[in-house]
Amino acid sequence: MKRVRISLLLSLMAILLSTCQQAPLRPFFEEKIPQGHTRLSWPRPPAAARITYLTEISNEKAFATPRSWLRRLVRSLWGRPDERFVRPAALCVREPLLAVADPGRAAVHLLDLVERRWTTVTRTPDGMLASPVGVACLPDGHVIVSDSVRQALWIYDDNGTPKGRFTESELQRPTGLALDLTKRRLWVTETLAHRVLAFDLTGRALDHVGSRGSAPGQFNYPTMIASDRNGGLWVTDSLNARLQHVDAPGRVDRLFGTAGDRAGAFARPRGLAVDTAGRIFAVDALFDAVQIFDDKGNLLLVFGERGVGPGQFWLPSDVAMDERNRIYVADSYNQRIQIFAYHAPNPD
C-alpha cells in the first residue's frame, strides 16, 4: 500500500516536472528515420544485415529544429542564408557534436545532433580557413582542424569560436587527424613529409613515424588516419595503395593492401574508422564504397556503389563511427553526410 502511494507521488512529480520543463528535444535520428519500413542493408538479404542505411544530412534547412513562423520571418529578413555542405571531406563525431571539414566551402561545420543546431566556421584568429581537410573531436567538445593550404592546425570550441593554433610547429601539409585517448595524444599526418606526427594535447610534439618510400614503415603520400582502442594507429598510405598500422610505442607492425580494381584492393583509399573490435572501415573514393576489413586485412564486407541515391556515393572521402555504432560517411561530391547503423557481430 505504501509502495503504491510512493509511486503515485513519484509519477505526479514527474508530470509536474515535465510540464515545467520544455518538451525534450529529440535527437536527429529519432525524427528523421521513418519507422518500420524495410531499409537498405548490406549484405543483401537473406544474409544477416551488418550495415543498415539510416539517413543523410545535406543542408541546414532540413537538419535544423523546425522553426516557428515568427522565427522564420525574422530569419528571412535578418538572418544568414541556410548553410549546406559543399564538398565535405573529413568528419569526426563525439555526441552530440558532428564536425565536418568542408574544403569546398572553406569552412568547418559543427552540427549539434541533439539540439539540431548548425554552426559554420570560416575564420581563424588571423584570417580565413583555406583548405580544411581534417578534423578531430576532443573529449571536452573542442575541435581541431587541419588546413592543408595554410599548413596549420587550428583549435575551436564547441560554439565554433577560434581558440588559436593547436601547435606552433611548422607542418608540411597537415591532413589527417586522429585522437588517441589511451595515451591522450593527437596524431597528425604530414602528407608532404610522408610521415605521421604525435602531439600531446597541449600541442607539444612527441614523436614521428615514417619517411618516403615503399618499404614497410615508409609512406608515399600518407593521408587519413584513425586510432584503434589499443593506442595504435591505422594510416592510409595512399600512393602505396595500402594501410599500415603503427603500434602504441610508434612502430609500424603490420600492413596490408594492394593496388587494384577488385574488392579488397585499393584504387584511391581515403578516410578510415576503427570499431571497438579493431575492424577497419576504409573509404575508397574511386570505388565509391566503404570496405570493411578485420585487423589482419581480411575483407569482411563492402557497402556502397556509385550514384546519388541512398547508400550510393560520389567520390566519398571519409568515414567516422560514434559510440553507438553509427557510421558517418562524408559523401563529398553528393554534398552530404550519409549515416548508417552498424550491427557489430557479438564477440566470438
Add this chain to the structure above:
Amino acid sequence: MRPILTDLALGAAGLALSWGMPIGAPPARADIVNTVHNLTPGGPGDVKNPDPVGLCRFCHAPHGAGQTVALWNRVLPTEVYDLYESSTLEASLGQPTGASRLCLSCHDGTVALGDVINPGPDPVAPLDPLEGSVVLETDLSDDHPISFIFDESLAARNGELVSPSGLTGPVKLDGSGQVQCTSCHDPHEDRFPKFLVMSNENSAICISCHEKRDWGDSSHATSDADWSGFGEDPWPKTDFSTVAANACLSCHDPHSAAHPERLLLRDPEEQVCLVCHSGEVARTDLVTQLLKPSAHPIEETSGLHDPRENQLTMDRHVSCTDCHNPHSVSDTESDPPSVSGQQRNVSGLDLSGAPVDTAQFAYEVCYKCHGLAEALSPRVVRLDHVTNVRLETHSGNPSFHPVTAVGTNPAVETLIPPLTPSSRIFCHDCHNTDDAEFPGPSTALGPHGSAHAPILERRYPLVDRVSESPATYALCYKCHDRERLLDDAPFPHEKHVEKERAPCAACHDPHGSRTSTHLINFMRFDSTGAEVVRPSEETGRLEFIDLGEGRGECFLNCHGEEHKPERY
C-alpha cells in the same frame, strides 16, 4: 616491355624536333616520368633514385588483383566497381564523371591541393537547363564546369560555342562527348605549363570551344600592350606579358575564380576592367574619370548587371559591360550615328523603345537606360516635362539635336564649319569627359565622368541669372558661333543672354522639344528650384509660336518682364 629500338627511335625523333625549335622551347615529347605526376620516390622532387615500377598504378588501378572472398558476404557483385567505365549514369551538374574522377580523387586537398572544382549548390539540377553564354547562373562554382555533355544542342543554345564536331585539335571531348579535366589538361605530359594540352598563348585552348562574336579583331585579342609595372599585377596567374597573349585570361580564371559567376579573375567585377584601364596597361586612365563629380556610378551598382537581363525589367544599374562588350571591343572609329568599335556588339533600345541585341546606332546604347523611362532625378522642370531622352530626341519631334536624324531646321546660321544643318552628332559630343577639350595621352574619352554635371564636356549652367562669357556657355559655343549668336538677328539673343542673364537652357531644351521648333521648351524651375519662366500674367499663356521666316512670338513672364506676346 617496349623494344629498346623503339626507345631509341623516339629519343632521336624527340631530339630532331627539339633542334628545329627555338631555344627554350619544350622538348617535343616529354615523358610522364619527368613530371610531377610521377609519384614514385624517383619523381622530380626529393629522392633521386629512379624507380619507375608502379608508375601508372597511381592513377590507373590495375585490373584483377585476384578474386577476394568477403567473409561477411558470400557473393561480391562484380558490378560494384566500374573504375574505367565512362559513366552513363545521370550525373548531376558538378558531379565529376569519367577521367575527371581520377583527377579529383587526388586533387582533394591532401595528396594534391584541391580547389580544382567545387560542385554547385544544387546537386540535383538536371543537365538540361544549361543555356545561355554561361552555364553557371545557378552555380556557385568558381571553376570551369566539367563532366557535361557538349553537343550540337548545347552549342546552338549558347550561340557562342563551336560545333563539337570541329574539336579535332588538342582540345577534345571524352568518349561520351563530355568536357572533362582531360579536355584541357594532359596529365601524362607537362610540355606546357599546368599539364595543358597545348600552349594557351592567345587563349588558344579557350577559343577551341568558345567562339565569341568578333573576338578575332577585338582589342583584347590583338593588343600588344604590356604592364607598366606599377599598381596591381594584371596577370598574376600567367607567364604571358601582353594583352593579346593573355587574351581570355586577362579577365577570366578557369580555376578558383575570385568572382565565381562567369569565372571572373577579380572581384568586384569592375576591378576586372580597371586594373588594366588605369593607365598601367591600357594607355588611357578610366579611374580618374570615374572619380569625377558627375560620373556613371559603376561601383554603386556593382554585381547587378547580367548579360541575360531583360532591358525592360532590369533593376537600374550601370557596369562597364552595359556599354562595352569586352569580347568585341575595338578602336575602330565611326561617324554619327553608327556605333564605334568601343560599342560593338552591345545591346540597346531602338528609337521605338524595343530592345535590340546589337545596337547599330550609338544612341541606342544610351537609350538602354536613359530612353527607357523618365529620368530619376531631373535637374530642371520644363513646360513640357518629358525627361525620357529617347522621347526628347525622337526624330518625329518638331525640333531636336541631330542625334537620331538630321535636324529639322534647314538654316542654322550659327553653326561653326564644318558643321552644317545636315550634320549628325553623337550623345557623347556633349556628354563627355571635361578633359576632352584638351585631351592628354592618357585621357579616356567618353561619358565616363566629368567635372560638369550631367557628365558634360564643357560648362553649361542650369541656373537662372548667370553672366554671359565665352566660358559660361562653353558647351553651346563648341558648335554655335558666339559672335553670330549674340548678333541679335533674327532673335535678340544678346538682350536675353547678356543683358537679362538668362541661361540658354531657360528657353531651349537641348535634347529636343516635343511641342515647338527651335528646341523651345521653357524652363519653369531651374536646378536650384527657383522659378524662371512662367505664364504671362495678363493672358495666362506660356507659349512660343513660330511665325516662320525667322520670326516668332512668345507669351510668358520672366524676370518680371511680361510678354503678351512679344514678337521678333
